[in-house]
Amino acid sequence: MFGMKILRDVFSDAVALDLGTVNTLAAIKGRGIVLREPSAVAVSTGEEREIVEIGSKAMLMLGRTPGQLAVNYPMRDGVISDMELMEAMIRYCIREALGRKAGPMGIRLALCFPLCVSDIERRALMEAAKNAGAREITVLNEALAAAIGAGLPVTAPIGHMVVDMGGGTTDAAVVVLGGIAAHKSVRVGGTHIDKAIVDFVEKEYCLSIGERTAEQVKMTIGSALMGGEEHMQLRGRNMESGLPESIVVSQGEISYAIKNQIKEIVNAVKDTLADTPPELAGDIYTTGITLTGGGACLDGIAELISRETGMGVRVAEDPENCVVKGALMALDMGEDSGLCHEAVSA
Ligand SMILES: Nc1ncnc2c1ncn2[C@@H]1O[C@H](COP(=O)(O)OP(=O)(O)OP(=O)(O)O)[C@@H](O)[C@H]1O
Numbered sequence: 001m002f003g004m005k006i007l008r009d010v011f012s013d014a015v016a017l018d019l020g021t022v023n024t025l026a027a028i029k030g031r032g033i034v035l036r037e038p039s040a041v042a043v044s045t046g047e048e049r050e051i052v053e054i055g056s057k058a059m060l061m062l063g064r065t066p067g068q069l070a071v072n073y074p075m076r077d078g079v080i081s082d083m084e085l086m087e088a089m090i091r092y093c094i095r096e097a098l099g100r101k102a103g104p105m106g107i108r109l110a111l112c113f114p115l116c117v118s119d120i121e122r123r124a125l126m127e128a129a130k131n132a133g134a135r136e137i138t139v140l141n142e143a144l145a146a147a148i149g150a151g152l153p154v155t156a157p158i159g160h161m162v163v164d165m166g167g168g169t170t171d172a173a174v175v176v177l178g179g180i181a182a183h184k185s186v187r188v189g190g191t192h193i194d195k196a197i198v199d200f201v202e203k204e205y206c207l208s209i210g211e212r213t214a215e216q217v218k219m220t221i222g223s224a225l226m227g228g229e230e231h232m233q234l235r236g237r238n239m240e241s242g243l244p245e246s247i248v249v250s251q252g253e254i255s256y257a258i259k260n261q262i263k264e265i266v267n268a269v270k271d272t273l274a275d276t277p278p279e280l281a282g283d284i285y286t287t288g289i290t291l292t293g294g295g296a297c298l299d300g301i302a303e304l305i306s307r308e309t310g311m312g313v314r315v316a317e318d319p320e321n322c323v324v325k326g327a328l329m330a331l332d333m334g335e336d337s338g339l340c341h342e343a344v345s346a
Pocket residue numbers: 019020021022023024078165166167168169170189190191215218219222292293294295296297298299320
């Protein structure tokens with residue numbers, strides 16, 4: 001048995017997938033992160049729906065789609081909105097990541113999902129992964145994977161807190177002994193912050209801007225803190241005249257526009273701390289809070305959470321890569337580490 005396992009581990013391909021709302025990442029044992037694509041699929045909208053492009057190529061069509069094409073997202077707010085597209089995404093990622101046919105022993109796959117994915121969806125996704133050549137599938141909790149990828153000693157008897165700030169959801173979790181002791185997930189993430197900026201500019205300036213422009217504004221002058229003094233010029237379409245127009249927004253305005261979303265994120269962290277057993281809460285006082293996910297790059301977010309909770313807060317190295325890196329590491333640690341949420345052999 002043991003010899004078989006070693007053989008299998010050597011001759012099979014270990015692949016980890018992070019299927020996010022905004023970004024899909026794949027990592028391969030021995031090669032690291034090999035794929036990073038927007039979680040988007042372009043489909044034809046004629047009588048028979050057909051998948052035309054996936055990932056960045058699909059994204060290029062966004063906003064410029066001719067009549068017969070639409071760009072769809074398999075995942076919204078941390079929930080799979082379209083199973084067929086999600087399956088296509090999984091197949092595409094495995095194929096692209098590997099760049100060749102699977103080895104003689106097949107693929108060992110780690111899939112990361114938010115906790116809110118239902119059992120039925122989970123099974124359907126595993127089926128899709130099997131069809132794409134996965135022989136053994138490990139389904140991992142995203143928060144746990146994020147903690148591992150951030151380098152936290154998750155199997156230690158000391159509590160650590162991780163907050164994964166994604167595009168669709170924010171997941172706060174206290175990890176200890178390889179498991180999760182307290183957890184809160186809210187459907188507020190980067191895409192909701194973008195939407196708040198779109199709404200603000202519409203309301204205040206009667207200017208219609210795209211979500212990608214809003215995201216640019218967020219990344220350039222967006223801040224979780226008030227009091228910034230930068231400015232940025234942006235272009236859109238005047239909603240009355242219908243003509244292109246350019247305006248200048250201030251950092252203060254953007255902070256104001258996104259303050260409700262920021263507040264919900266901070267509250268999720270506070271609620272998780274409040275649900276944490278006292279001993280572990282004491283641990284976190286020493287070990288601090290680690291931020292992962294693209295949202296961790298938002299200016300001032302670590303400082304704000306620290307100020308609001310009284311805990312030390314740090315942003316993980318390469319926050320956007322933590323989940324996929326952690327999933328790959330969990331595959332390596334194997335079933336015996338007690339880290340796997342669910343492991344199924346195909
Ligand atoms: N510098 C930045 N400032 C603010 N937000 C940023 C920055 N860089 C990336 N983001 C945001 O991070 C989000 C993407 O993060 P990530 O890739 O972790 O999400 P995801 O895994 O796809 O989503 P989820 O985990 O919710 O399914 C996007 O909304 C993006 O706008």
